[in-house]
Amino acid sequence: MNHESHFTLVKNKINLIMAGLMVGLLVAAFDYSIMGTAMPKVINSLQGMEYYTWPFTSYMLTSTIAVILFGKLSDIYGRKHVLIAGIITFVITSVMCGLATSMFQLIIFRGIQGIGGGILLSLPFIVVGEIFSPRDRAKYMGILGSVFGLADVMGPILGGVITDTLGWRWVFFINVPIGITAVTIIFYSLPNFKLPDVKKNIDISGIITFTLALSALFLAITLAGNINTSPLVEIVGLLVFSGVMLVLFISAEKRAVEPVLPLRLFRNSIFNVSSVESFLAAALMFSGIIYIPLFAQGVLGMSSTNSGFIMVPMLFSLTLASIITGEIISRTGKYKKLVIAEFIITGLGVLLLATMNENTPYYMLILYSTVLGVGSGMAYNIFNVAVQNAFPMRDIGVVTASMRFFRNVGTIVFVPIFGYIMNFTLGSSTAVTASYLQALAISIQNIFLTAIILAFVGLIMAFFLQEIPLSGDETTNS
Structure with missing residues (x-):
C-alpha cells in the first residue's frame, strides 16, 4: 500500500x-x-x-x-x-x-x-x-x-x-x-x-547480542551508582562483556537479511547528529525533573506536595513548547534553527539553575525551571521529524524507534552520573566545612554546571545538522 x-x-x-x-x-x-x-x-x-x-x-x-x-x-x-x-x-x-x-x-x-x-x-x-x-x-x-x-x-x-x-x-x-x-x-x-517488501526474517542473533550488550551495560551503570558496595571487578567485567556483545551485534547486523538496527542508517549524517542530540536533550531534561524537586524540598524546605506544584509551570511550558514547535515546523518546513534555539534556551535554563543557593526565592526557581521546560519541550519531536524526512518510508519504523532509544540511553547514562556528582560533592572537603543545606545546594549546582557543558555540546552539534526542507505533499522523501 x-x-x-x-x-x-x-x-x-x-x-x-x-x-x-x-x-x-x-x-x-x-x-x-x-x-x-x-x-x-x-x-x-x-x-x-x-x-x-x-x-x-x-x-x-x-x-x-x-x-x-x-x-x-x-x-x-x-x-x-x-x-x-x-x-x-x-x-x-x-x-x-x-x-x-x-x-x-x-x-x-x-x-x-x-x-x-x-x-x-x-x-x-x-x-x-x-x-x-x-x-x-x-x-x-x-x-x-x-x-x-x-x-x-x-x-x-x-x-x-x-x-x-x-x-x-x-x-x-x-x-x-x-x-x-x-x-x-x-x-x-x-x-x-x-x-x-520486508522479508519475514527475524534477526535472532541481532536480538540476542543487542539484548545482552545493553543489559550488561545497564547493570554495570546501576552497580556503579553505588560503588562503595559493588566490587569494581564485577562492574569492569560487565562493561567488558557488554563491549564484546556490541562487537558481535555489529557483526550479526552486517550479515542479517532484515537487521534489527541496520548499520547503513549510521551513514546518514542527519541520523547521527539527531541520535546524539536526542541523547543530550534527554539528559538535560532529567537534570531538571530529578533535581528541581530535590532542591525545593532539601534546600528550600518545601513539602513534597508543594515541590510537585513547583514543577507544574516547567511541565506546562514543556507541553506548550512541544505543540508550538510542531506547528512552526509544519508551517515553515524547516527545523535546523529550532534545534539551535532549543539548545540555547535549554543552556540558559541550566545556567540559571546553576546560580541557585539556599537564599534563592521559590519564584525564581519556578522561572528558571520554566525556561528549561521550554527548551526540553522543543526537543521532544524535532529529531523524529528530521530523521523521518531523511529516509524512505521503509525505514520510518526503525529510525523513529532509534530516536526514542537514544533518548532512553541518555537518561540511563546520565541519571547515575548526576548521582555520582552529587554524592562526590556532598563527601568533598568544601561540603564538609559547609552546613548540610549549603552542601546540598553546592552539589545540585555542580549537576547543573555539568548540564551547561552538555547544552554547549548540543549547541555545537546543532550547526552540523543538515536540513532537508519538509515537503507538504502526501509522499515522503526517498
Missing part, C-alpha cells in the same frame, strides 16, 4: 486514530511519574529498601530494548497488531504488579511490563510518520509529545492521591480501564500498515 492510499484511507479517521494513539501513549507516559510518588509506600509494604531503584531499572532496561526490537517487528507484522499486543502486555503486567507480594516479584513483573511500555513509547510516533505528510507530521507529533507533559504534571498529583486514598496497588490497576479504552479505539480506527 503506498503512502497516498494510506493517507486517503485514514483521513476521515484522523481524530479517532490520534485519540487512540494518545490514550495508548498516556498509559506508558503516566507510568514514570505515578511510580515515583508511590514507591515509598511500595517499599513500606513489600520491604527491600536496598532494591529501591530496581523496579525503575528493570522497566527502563526492557522498555529501551523493546523500543528498537518492536519498531523492527512492526515493519514485518504491521503497526496495529504490535501496538495492540503492547497495550495488552502492559495491562496484564500492570495487574501482576498490583498483585505482587514481594519486591522480587515486583521487579520481575516491572521488567515484563517494560516490554509493553517500550512498544507504547515508539509505535504511536511511527504511525504518525506513516499516515501524515512530512510537514503535517511535525504538528501531530507535537500533539502526541504533549501527552508526556500532561502525564508529568498530573502523574505525581494522581500518584499521591491514589496512593493515599486507595493504596499503592491501585497505581497499577488504574492502567486497566485506560488500556482497554486505547485497545478499543485503535482496533476500530487504525488500518494495519506493514511494509510490503
Whole structure:
C-alpha cells in the first residue's frame, strides 16, 4: 500500500486514530511519574529498601530494548497488531504488579511490563510518520509529545492521591480501564500498515547480542551508582562483556537479511547528529525533573506536595513548547534553527539553575525551571521529524524507534552520573566545612554546571545538522 492510499484511507479517521494513539501513549507516559510518588509506600509494604531503584531499572532496561526490537517487528507484522499486543502486555503486567507480594516479584513483573511500555513509547510516533505528510507530521507529533507533559504534571498529583486514598496497588490497576479504552479505539480506527517488501526474517542473533550488550551495560551503570558496595571487578567485567556483545551485534547486523538496527542508517549524517542530540536533550531534561524537586524540598524546605506544584509551570511550558514547535515546523518546513534555539534556551535554563543557593526565592526557581521546560519541550519531536524526512518510508519504523532509544540511553547514562556528582560533592572537603543545606545546594549546582557543558555540546552539534526542507505533499522523501 503506498503512502497516498494510506493517507486517503485514514483521513476521515484522523481524530479517532490520534485519540487512540494518545490514550495508548498516556498509559506508558503516566507510568514514570505515578511510580515515583508511590514507591515509598511500595517499599513500606513489600520491604527491600536496598532494591529501591530496581523496579525503575528493570522497566527502563526492557522498555529501551523493546523500543528498537518492536519498531523492527512492526515493519514485518504491521503497526496495529504490535501496538495492540503492547497495550495488552502492559495491562496484564500492570495487574501482576498490583498483585505482587514481594519486591522480587515486583521487579520481575516491572521488567515484563517494560516490554509493553517500550512498544507504547515508539509505535504511536511511527504511525504518525506513516499516515501524515512530512510537514503535517511535525504538528501531530507535537500533539502526541504533549501527552508526556500532561502525564508529568498530573502523574505525581494522581500518584499521591491514589496512593493515599486507595493504596499503592491501585497505581497499577488504574492502567486497566485506560488500556482497554486505547485497545478499543485503535482496533476500530487504525488500518494495519506493514511494509510490503520486508522479508519475514527475524534477526535472532541481532536480538540476542543487542539484548545482552545493553543489559550488561545497564547493570554495570546501576552497580556503579553505588560503588562503595559493588566490587569494581564485577562492574569492569560487565562493561567488558557488554563491549564484546556490541562487537558481535555489529557483526550479526552486517550479515542479517532484515537487521534489527541496520548499520547503513549510521551513514546518514542527519541520523547521527539527531541520535546524539536526542541523547543530550534527554539528559538535560532529567537534570531538571530529578533535581528541581530535590532542591525545593532539601534546600528550600518545601513539602513534597508543594515541590510537585513547583514543577507544574516547567511541565506546562514543556507541553506548550512541544505543540508550538510542531506547528512552526509544519508551517515553515524547516527545523535546523529550532534545534539551535532549543539548545540555547535549554543552556540558559541550566545556567540559571546553576546560580541557585539556599537564599534563592521559590519564584525564581519556578522561572528558571520554566525556561528549561521550554527548551526540553522543543526537543521532544524535532529529531523524529528530521530523521523521518531523511529516509524512505521503509525505514520510518526503525529510525523513529532509534530516536526514542537514544533518548532512553541518555537518561540511563546520565541519571547515575548526576548521582555520582552529587554524592562526590556532598563527601568533598568544601561540603564538609559547609552546613548540610549549603552542601546540598553546592552539589545540585555542580549537576547543573555539568548540564551547561552538555547544552554547549548540543549547541555545537546543532550547526552540523543538515536540513532537508519538509515537503507538504502526501509522499515522503526517498
